[in-house]
Amino acid sequence: MRIGYPCINQSLECRVGRTFRLASYSEERLIETVSRNLDCLEEILAYNVEHGMLFFRIASDIVPFASHPVNEFDWQEHFRERFEKVGSYIRSNGFRISMHPDQFNVLNSPKQDVVERTFAELIYQCEVLDLMKLDSTAKLQIHLGGAYGDKGSGIKRFARRYERLDERLKQRLVVENDDKSYTVEDCMELHEICGIPVLYDHFHHICNGGGEPTDQMLHLISDTWVQADGDPMVDYSSQLAGGKKGQHTESIDLDDFSAFLQATEGIDFDVMLEIKDKQASALKAIEAARSDPRFSG
DNA sequence: GCCGGTCAAGGTCTT
DNA sequence: AAGACCTTGACCGGC
Numbered sequence: 001m002r003i004g005y006p007c008i009n010q011s012l013e014c015r016v017g018r019t020f021r022l023a024s025y026s027e028e029r030l031i032e033t034v035s036r037n038l039d040c041l042e043e044i045l046a047y048n049v050e051h052g053m054l055f056f057r058i059a060s061d062i063v064p065f066a067s068h069p070v071n072e073f074d075w076q077e078h079f080r081e082r083f084e085k086v087g088s089y090i091r092s093n094g095f096r097i098s099m100h101p102d103q104f105n106v107l108n109s110p111k112q113d114v115v116e117r118t119f120a121e122l123i124y125q126c127e128v129l130d131l132m133k134l135d136s137t138a139k140l141q142i143h144l145g146g147a148y149g150d151k152g153s154g155i156k157r158f159a160r161r162y163e164r165l166d167e168r169l170k171q172r173l174v175v176e177n178d179d180k181s182y183t184v185e186d187c188m189e190l191h192e193i194c195g196i197p198v199l200y201d202h203f204h205h206i207c208n209g210g211g212e213p214t215d216q217m218l219h220l221i222s223d224t225w226v227q228a229d230g231d232p233m234v235d236y237s238s239q240l241a242g243g244k245k246g247q248h249t250e251s252i253d254l255d256d257f258s259a260f261l262q263a264t265e266g267i268d269f270d271v272m273l274e275i276k277d278k279q280a281s282a283l284k285a286i287e288a289a290r291s292d293p294r295f296s297g
Numbered sequence: 298g299c300c301g302g303t304c305a306a307g308g309t310c311t312t
Numbered sequence: 313a314a315g316a317c318c319t320t321g322a323c324c325g326g327c
Contacts, residue, residue, distance in 0.1 A: 018322090021305095023324095103319090106308080109307075145308090146307075248319095
């Protein structure tokens, strides 16, 4: 079990997803920004090695506007060696890596242009992981998409588009239950059709699930990950006290996290802490997990 | 310098 | 048909 946090380390000055506005796009600016993002990624990874946090999510905009038509620059070639160098560091330290195309990426949209943009974004994010020479245990996690009043059709549409993806991309893509529409059960239905692994988001399951116990859900989704996929990835958060339903907590609730570890005893997975204070909570979680025989860091 | 309106992108719900 | 909200950090123009 590796423990990690997404994208940002607040105790370091740098930001790995630094970007800029479309209106101020220039090739020069792009090169400068990607270069700084890669510097920062190296800095964060070194911090994470030092602190035993071996699961990390790379920000989607590590290469700003990578899948946008404005960007005609061959960033893949220009930064090839730098990506290789970071990838080599990742591999030699035993990191697990994910990326998470965000809400605008809707593979099951009825709109063809939306689907095309989603394909382009998925290809870009896959290229980042490929350039780092990471194997198929490095994943892209995406939500099932819009419900459009008929989830059954939405699931089938996702499956059809999934089949059209390049094999390389199919080996990286996993589907995650969301907090509003598609439950773990829905994701399992999609898995039955096209074989895509299911990433369990614990908090989303609490918000939008059938009340099934955690261990039951984990046993269910574990079988959707084959050896080449690595251990299942799991997202963990909890409710912000006094906040709207679905809002992520500011800082980890260690009682809740310990209960989560206990409820999942004996099941292998890597866990991503989607908590606002990022590495601060990850550090606390690691202390709580040190006595767990599954923990590696 | 500092403040805060605004930012590529979709979906869903309200009016 | 159009607009607000979701959710988030930080860019960047205006002061």
